[in-house]
Amino acid sequence: MMDMTTWILHDSHRAEFRSPFGAVPCATPISLAVAVDSRQPVDSVILRLWKYGREEEKITMQPAAEKEGRKFYRAAITAPAIQGWLWYFFIIVQGDRVFYYGNNPQNLGGEGCLYDHEPPSYQITVYKQDNATPHWFKEAVMYQIFVDRFCNGHAEGKILNPKQHCVIYPDWDAVPQYGRDPQTGKTVCFDIFGGNLLGVLKKLPYLKDLGINVIYLNPIFEAASNHKYDTGDYKKVDPMYGDNRLFQELCAKAAELGISVILDGVFSHTGSDSIYFNREGRYPSLGAYQSKDSPYYSWYRFIEYPHRYECWWGVETLPNVNETDPSYQDFIVTGEDSVIKYWMKLGAKGWRLDVVDELPDEFIKKIRTTMKQLDPQSVLIGEVWEDASNKVSYGAMRQYLLGEELDSVMNYPFRRAWLDFMTGQSDARELHRRLMSLYENYPLEQFYAAMNLLGSHDVERVLTLLCGAPPADLLSREEQARFKPSREQERLGLARLKLLVLVQMTFPGVPCIYYGDEAGLHGYKDPLNRATYPWGKENRELLAWYKKVIGLRNRYDVLKTGHWQPVYHEGQVYGYLRKISQGKDVFGRPKQDNLALVLVNAGTDREARLTIHLGCSYNGSLSDLLPGAGHYRVQDGVLQLTLAPLTGKLLMDEGWQ
The missing domain is CATH 2.60.40.10 (Immunoglobulins)
Known part of the structure; x- marks a missing residue:
């Protein structure tokens, strides 16, 4: 250069x-x-x-x-x-x-x-010219549930069908941990808290009150572990969580409340302890590990039969599958009673594909085609950690967003950009460049359907990161488990999280809440980010803020599918407009004219005196919809105001033209 x-x-x-x-x-x-x-x-x-x-x-x-x-x-x-x-x-x-x-x-x-x-x-x-994502999904608010840690639906705390090699905690509030072999470091037992689908069913009123429209469940199929990413039986709810009938009831009751259920599809590998591989011999089936005559033998790639085989990231309990194998495709996707069809017929509205970069494009396209034939309004989401428009895996450009594969992707770049900004690791100009890159590269349909998350089961709890906790690599596992923020750290973290929630609920895309973030949960990475929901011990102020801002998003179309226009990016202040004009949203659908301005000051020690050019000839008054509401005069499209440190504003004119 x-x-x-x-x-x-x-x-x-x-x-x-x-x-x-x-x-x-x-x-x-x-x-x-x-x-x-x-x-x-x-x-x-x-x-x-x-x-x-x-x-x-x-x-x-x-x-x-x-x-x-x-x-x-x-x-x-x-x-x-x-x-x-x-x-x-x-x-x-x-x-x-x-x-x-x-x-x-x-x-x-x-x-x-x-x-x-x-x-x-x-x-x-x-x-593709006909690229489209379901509009209902673009307008939704998601909630991710790690079932074992959300709620036990049995009042007496009964644990359903506990597994072998599992530790059951008598205390719902215990700190999660894995039992590991001190010599090999391998997990030899899993911790179980007892959450189940009955608990999710009983908490549907809570989720409805919070303003949730979509539940995304981490894997629920039978598996040996607590996380269930080592599938043992694709056609069966794990007995720890309930049964298939209960899942069907959950979907039906959720639908009555306007809530859809999306499942986690783990199709790049199975568990070694499964009907299909059966290395441990726990199933009556003839598994691929046991005999080359197994109907599942062609699903796997053996290097030296039977003990050496391809595994997901070298984890021997997670043997990789060959997704191009016709019998595997028939079982998962195309067959009359395939896994995709079976669960959708029971009520699932869509799928989130685990490690989608390890699935062939043709396999993903077949999943989408099958889903859309069964339900044109179903949703297919992919786990992608980078810009999904130019993702390269195994030497090939991936076709996720070209109109034949994914409706949505997990928006980790959105999360990273805003966390860096909120914690002072980048300024507003850098944030703006990163957001504009996604806006430029993603088709509009996918940009407005992107799963905008702040936390997940694979990353540290957002509140821990925002409060200024020491980096994980500077602490031992024991120190991470013992970490408690000081009162000042907690105050800082909560103030930052409130601003991020304001952004999450007013930015184009589908906001996704990782269970317990709204209650103030802390935690470093797995397993500490998978603590139980603190029922009765929530941070009430934070929970009220979530309800307030989610309610505003659900109330105003402009915050869901209005045009997005950045208007300010200087220092530690970022601002953008959402607007609907001439009676149409960004997709040309009839909506009420509306103008909203979102401002965030991530600075911790100084107020910002702002002159903001809205980019239109607007004259009028904008009302602040957040606590401490006020009115702000705009003259010839110019607004002047002062924004205190760690403060955000949502200013709106509900009838502008």
């Missing part, structure tokens, strides 16, 4: 340089431009395209209008007729020198950089 970067400019976020913005449907005309300082003579400007992942094209760009001392060079292209990606950068020839202008080193889009060598390319996601 070169230092002299001011005489050439391309900004993929601005319409004068790239139009239309962001991801586009197949066959969409696209205008691209680069601006060169008028005082710098150039011989040629070339647009270098890379198409279909294999085809290069170089287009000489034509000089156009001059503006503010810059000469614009333009090229008109058309997106491919089939879904995929376009990649581009610019080549500027000046005498005997050749310059390259491409994406910035962080690959975040927007303003790029000048290089003296081939640069990183800009991305254009090209998706």
